[in-house]
Amino acid sequence: MAVQTLESLYSEHHHWLQSWIRSRLNNVEQAQDLTQETFIKVLIKGREHEFNSPKAYLSSIARGLLVDFFRRRTVEQAYLDALQVQPEQHSISAEQHHLIIDTLLQIEKMLDAMSERGRQIFLLAQLDGLSFAEIGRQLNVSVTTVRKHFIRAMTQCLLLIED
Template sequence: MATYRPVAPQAYHTGCRASLGQLYYHHQPWLQRLLCRRLGCDAAAADLAQDAFVRLMRTPRSFDCDEGVRAYLSRMAKGLCVDHWRRLDIERAWQESIAACADAGLPSVEHQQIVIETLCEIDRMLSRLPEKVATAFLGSQLQGKPYRQIAEELGVSERMVKKYMAQAMLQCALIEAGFEASL
């Protein structure tokens, strides 16, 4: 299986030296077609293909062969599609909640985008947490459940729920500080 590893920005390899521009020229149409098949939308596919190459530009890789490039881009495309679908789900839920509160007046488009982006960050944070930690966090913060009730539902001690909450709050603090952390 072909491998990839981080390298200096000017060193792109596909068997022999190739620039990012050459990688883009040779692989972007293929990647866009792959994304279009997965998404069913050429415009979204074009956006995500562009995002893939921006990520590759930010974090250069060295590839052993063209198959390695395509394997890497294929894995990246899968992740980009998942992120895209999750964002659509979040946007849909936000629009439904706005529609349910129509009498309260609509927030500005800018405010709506800020809320959606914040919800996406929270979703990314929750997806990185172990299931019980995320469940405890949501039970406490969204549903207002006391730790004792959460502990009973999860089959753990109340002390463990406190540890779960500390773990989730640390992730929130890191997001607030502008750091991404992985567990």
């Protein structure tokens, strides 16, 4: 195992990593951006590293960035699709658009962290406006169970707001 500086890691593996990312995106500019983000993450983690396989290390970081990229693109497309069916589109700034997408991603992450039943209860209460008793009847569970899952979901929301 050899200690490798960031400079040598970058010079020896930058081209390979960028090609690896580009093969998954079919977009040169995005591949360049994600390659740089990968090395920024390496830089943030520390200046020198020991690895058996630098390519495995770099591709692991890049894979996480690709997942985030595709998730963001999916959420952004869903948001744009929803805007198109609105009767009148309001012009928003690029900054507002970015904040909306970030908020939607945080909501998606929060919902993904919930149990299936907790997510279902939360959405029935928040989106459909059902009471705990109505949710309990619909899901065939007690009001106590509904309340317990709803409290957990709201706690996750509050933790998200505090971040």
